[in-house]
Amino acid sequence: MFETVTVNDVPEGAAILDVREDDEFTLGRAAGARHIPLGQLPDRLEELDPDTDYYVICRTGGRSARAADFMVARGYSAFNVAGGSGAWLEAEKPMEADGGAEPRVK
Structure with missing residues (x-):
């Protein structure tokens, strides 16, 4: 089971994984975020x-929850970023x- 954290709980310098689609990612993302769309994960x-420890982010938290669940089930450390x-x-x-x-966020 993965843990959900708020944006304020993400440590400075954390590894952020953005699982949104390419067009969403190019418009705006957390600085330094790594990009792997959910479908490619x-x-x-x-x-x-x-x-x-990966802090997984999408637009509102749905896709990142699925990604974090997938990752944790395979032995990775992943936190879902709420919102x-x-x-x-x-x-x-x-x-x-x-x-x-x-x-901007699409």
Whole structure:
């Protein structure tokens, strides 16, 4: 079973895994987040380090909950970020977007 944390509980410098689709990710994401869309996670799980604590984020928390559950069931350490990227933006946490655009959440 995975644990759900708030955006304020994500430690500074944490490994953030964004499981949204490509178009969502390019518009705005937590600064430094790694991107593996949820649908690709089963095929790309080996790209992740099982000894790292991953804070999994999506738009609102649904996809990240599924991803965290999938990861934990396979021996990885994953936390679901409640409220997702929307909550991250509202909390004024560091964000970035492709091309230097103003980050936004779709």
